[in-house]
Amino acid sequence: MSKAQLKVIEGVFAINKPPDISSAQVIRNLQQYFNPSSLFAPWLAAERASRDAESRTQQRRRKDKRLQIKIGHGGTLDPMATGVLIMGVGKGTKELRGFLECTKSYEATVLFGGATDTYDTLGKVLRRAEYGHVTREKVENELEKFRGKIMQRPPIYSALRVQGKRLYEYAREGKEVPTEIKERPVEVKELQIVEWLDGGSHGYKLPEEEAEVEAKELAGKVLHLDKAVAGAREDVNGAKRKRELEDCEDGVVSNKRPALEQEEPDPRTLMSGGLQSPDQKPSEPPEPVSPKLAVGHFHTPPQTSSPPPDKGPPAVKLRMTVTSGFYVRSLSHDLGEAVGSLACMSELVRTRQGDFELGKNVLEYEVLDKGEDIWAPHVEELLKQWEQKAAEQDKGR
Structure with a gap:
């Protein structure tokens, strides 16, 4: 193992959380990838040595006795939500509180x-x-x-x-x-x-x-x-x-139908049982009314419009x-x-959360399934970027 691989890698990075899983499940999934990896083997070795140095009382009080990568998140995303989920690894978990207050x-x-x-x-x-x-x-x-x-x-x-x-x-x-x-x-x-x-x-x-x-x-x-x-x-x-009022010229809504134009009634359109035309023989049936005559007069059926489908x-x-x-x-x-x-x-x-933004400095979740040779360089680079930025901020204080 090279000196670079012996270095303990920890800090803060962000991952693009997929839908339908909780933020807690993302942590568990990352541990499944990180625990057996070569990238975080030095961290596990250092954690094991630290635990061995603890007193028996401290060892008994430890809630989580399993030896695995320590990971936390800096702001929950519900299962239906996706996007930037900030993750802390090792000592980086102590920095997560600051991300809860960021924009x-x-x-x-x-x-x-x-x-x-x-x-x-x-x-x-x-x-x-x-x-x-x-x-x-x-x-x-x-x-x-x-x-x-x-x-x-x-x-x-x-x-x-x-x-x-x-x-x-x-x-x-x-x-x-x-x-x-x-x-x-x-x-x-x-x-x-x-x-x-x-x-x-x-x-x-x-x-x-x-x-x-x-x-x-x-x-x-x-x-x-x-x-x-x-x-x-x-x-x-x-x-x-409002629409009804706008449709009325005088601003008054009326449920009455508009009055029909007053015209002389055609004798052929009189009601059954009414007086017949003098020119019409009793045995002859009334002549059919021309469709043109009915249009626009009281033979016109009422116009109804059905509402558009929802x-x-x-x-x-x-x-x-x-x-x-x-x-x-x-x-x-x-x-x-x-x-x-x-x-x-x-x-x-x-x-976006803090300085982490999708498409810029956030790990895509799908990369994890491509194997450690693919995801490890990405994670290592993101953790190094955070470490350098944290060091610059410390100098400026």
Whole structure:
């Protein structure tokens, strides 16, 4: 083994987390790759020597007696989310706390038409709402409320604690939260629409499964969804009323059909049992009415128009840069209410956290399956870059 291979490699790097796995599972997967590798063999040897030097009391108190690479992450990404997940290896785990407070950038897709217990499309539906009135222009106007320094209420399924109990535990047990979920100050430095998706032009869908009655009741009390749905209906009815008024020249809505033009009735169109024309013989049947004569007169059938088929709810892709403590799910939920509907998050990508950015200095997850000869140089280079930057920052202090 060369001197380079004898060097203990540790520090901080970032990986592009794939969907459908938790951040904790990423750690376990990395340990499966790193534990038997030559790259981290010196770290394991140093850790083994350190443990052997511990007293028997310290050895008994050690919670994790397995000898494996020490790895942690600097900010959880839920299973449906993808993107930058900062990883600490060895002593690098002590530096992870600083990344929890740094600025982050996301790209998220918000789907209108319903609210779920998790504020995303992996949850169960709490309420459904009208969405036909939701347009790009309306969303753009309401986004201004969410820029800058704002107050935000965390999702009920978040990991925050209220009186020693996590919020999602109240929700799962169907119990009422003993206190109002307090808003917290956050800052949105950038928030803009990336793409507007009309109904039927995308594959995002609300969940089919409905939440339990207890969960719906809790949501109604804590999240005030009943009021939001009522507001959505009022907004839709108001829009319909406005269109009706615009269609009337004098601004008065009338359900009466327009009066027909007054013309002399054609004797051939008299009702059955009425007087016959003097020129018509009793035995002769009445002559058929010309179609041209019927058009525009009282023979014209009433014109009915069926509403266009529902193509499904619209969605919008947003790009944002936010400070620590910001919940993209809460933004999705609150935006739905702001436009007179309901909404939830259907996709989330963390594109940047601190100095780590997708496409620049983040390890692609697929590289791990290509073997140590491929992934080891990438990981080593990323850890060296972090080490050099940390050393430069120390000199500047």
